[in-house]
Structure formats: C-alpha cells, structure tokens
Amino acid sequence: MVVIMEKKKVLLIGDSIRMGYDKYVKNYLADSCEVYYPKDNCRFAQYTLRHLSDWKSGFNGDDLDLIHWNVGLWDTLELYDDGCLTPPEFYVFFIEKICKRINVLFPKAKVIFATSTPVIESRFTAPHFSRRLNSNVKKYNNIAVEICKKHGFAVNDLYSLVENVPEEYYSDMTHLYTPEGAQLLTDAVIKAICDTLDIEYREFTLADYENVKEVI
Numbered sequence: 001m002v003v004i005m006e007k008k009k010v011l012l013i014g015d016s017i018r019m020g021y022d023k024y025v026k027n028y029l030a031d032s033c034e035v036y037y038p039k040d041n042c043r044f045a046q047y048t049l050r051h052l053s054d055w056k057s058g059f060n061g062d063d064l065d066l067i068h069w070n071v072g073l074w075d076t077l078e079l080y081d082d083g084c085l086t087p088p089e090f091y092v093f094f095i096e097k098i099c100k101r102i103n104v105l106f107p108k109a110k111v112i113f114a115t116s117t118p119v120i121e122s123r124f125t126a127p128h129f130s131r132r133l134n135s136n137v138k139k140y141n142n143i144a145v146e147i148c149k150k151h152g153f154a155v156n157d158l159y160s161l162v163e164n165v166p167e168e169y170y171s172d173m174t175h176l177y178t179p180e181g182a183q184l185l186t187d188a189v190i191k192a193i194c195d196t197l198d199i200e201y202r203e204f205t206l207a208d209y210e211n212v213k214e215v216i
Contacts, residue, residue, distance in 0.1 A: 008197050009063060011106070012037040012189075013048065013055065014070035017117055017158075020177050021186040024204065028190055032199050033065075044074035044086055045094035052101050064109040066197055067102060068156065068189060071095075072116035072144060073174065076136040080129060084136055088143065095144050099151040110196050113148040114189070115141040115159040123173030132174065156192040158185060179206050 010033045012022050019041060026035040038055045042048050048071050075086035086094065102111060116137050124131040138159065145155050161184065162169070162176065169184065171177035176185055187204040194201035 008033045008065040008199070009059070009061075010035045010193060010197075011055070011061065011064055011067045011109075012069070013042050013052075013067065014114065015043060015073055016041050016175060017073065017185070018042070018070060020175060020182050021189055024182065024186040024206070025189055025193070028186070028204055029193065029199070033193075033197070034059075042069075042071065045071050045091055045098060046086065047074075049094055049098050049101060052098070052105055056105050061106055062108070064106045066110045066112065066193060067106055068112045068114060068193060069102075070114035070116060070158070071098070072137065072140045073119075073132065076116070076132050076140050078131050078133070078136075084140075088139065091140055091143055092147070095147045099147060099153065103151065111148075111151075111153040112156050112192050112196060113144060113153050114156040114192075115145065117158050117162045117176065117185075120167060120170055120173045123170075154192070154196065156188060158188060161185075161188050182206060 010029065012018055012025060012035065018037065022037045026037070029035055036059050038051070042051070075084060075091055077085045079085070102109070118134045118137060119132045121131070121133060141159055148155060165181070165184065169176050169178055169181040171181065176182060183204065183206045190204050191201055193199070
C-alpha cells in the first residue's frame with residue numbers, strides 16, 4: 001500500500017528582501033510543501049496589515065501550516081529628514097495588530113517572524129532625500145521581536161546572519177540580489193521552515209538552479 005503524504009502549506013509574506021528568495025524556497029520545498037506568496041511587495045507594516053486578508057484569499061488559508069513573514073525596512077525609510085516613515089509608537093501598534101490578525105486568519109499555522117536585514121548606509125548617496133539607518137533597523141527589529149515572542153512566534157534573525165557579510169553580497173544599498181546573498185538568505189529561510197515543520201533539511205545552493213544570476 002502506497003501512502004501519499006499531504007503537502008504542508010506555507011505562506012511567505014514580506015518586502016523586496018523576501019522577493020529575492022521566495023521562488024527558490026518554493027522550488028526547494030516543492031516535494032513537501034505548497035508554498036504561496038503575494039506577487040506584490042508587502043511594503044510597510046500598515047500595508048501588510050491591510051492586505052493580509054487579501055493575500056489569504058488566493059488560496060485556502062484555513063489549513064495553513066506555517067507563515068514566514070517580515071516587515072520593517074519600509075517603515076524605517078527616512079525621506080527629507082523628517083524621521084522614519086512609520087514612527088516607533090505606530091510601529092508598535094501595527095505589529096501588535098498584525099500578530100493578532102495572523103492568529104485570526106491563520107489559527108492553525110505556526111509563525112516565524114524574520115528580522116529585517118542591515119543596509120549599507122554609505123551607498124545612500126542622497127542622505128537628505130532618502131535613507132535608512134541600521135540603528136533604526138535594529139530598533140524596529142527589537143520592537144517586532146518583543147511583540148512577536150509575546151504572541152508565541154518564532155524568530156528567524158536574518159539581521160545577525162547578514163550583519164558581517166562582505167559588501168559584495170549586496171546588489172545595492174539594501175538588497176542581497178547577488179548569487180551569494182540570495183543563497184545565504186534562501187538557505188536560512190528554508191532551514192527555519194524545515195526545522196519548524198520537521199522536514200528533512202539539506203543545505204540550499206543556487207548552483208542547483210538555472211539562470212543563477214536572474215535573481216528578482
């Protein structure tokens with residue numbers, strides 16, 4: 001008798017950092033999981049909160065097994081020296097609501113929050129128009145981690161993973177869309193998912209895929 005194992009359902013939510021690894025996670029886990037993610041950039045915390053129900057509507061999310069999500073880089077964006085796009089007290093408010101909304105929309109899912117990755121501050125060539133500071137990224141990560149842990153969510157600390165990598169891993173001041181950067185982040189996300197869902201893990205390598213340099 002052949003036993004067909006039902007695939008796990010996984011949802012990836014996040015900003016353009018997520019968009020650099022989502023397709024690789026989907027391909028890697030194809031035999032064991034159905035991996036879903038929005039086509040759009042999930043942007044800042046308020047945007048994520050507003051669209052959670054929309055993203056769920058694309059599939060049957062009632063039996064979702066795991067959600068891996070990140071938010072924060074858009075929230076720390078500074079324009080015209082007027083502070084972060086989302087003030088810290090508002091970020092607390094939105095992260096709290098997102099956590100509660102996730103539990104309402106995906107009551108059976110295990111949840112992993114991924115911290116925002118550091119930026120290369122020196123590459124922001126117009127600091128008085130648009131910039132991000134790692135001091136703010138760390139501050140907002142700490143806010144989110146504290147709230148997420150309160151709700152029983154696990155944490156995938158991508159900030160610490162990336163903090164000391166060579167600049168060559170970056171494709172610009174914010175993104176790790178190089179083969180080295182994409183491989184590093186993808187492997188960390190895959191491992192977190194596999195460990196949480198008790199799926200056999202093997203190290204991910206971009207060399208397994210064609211068009212390695214065509215990272216989104």
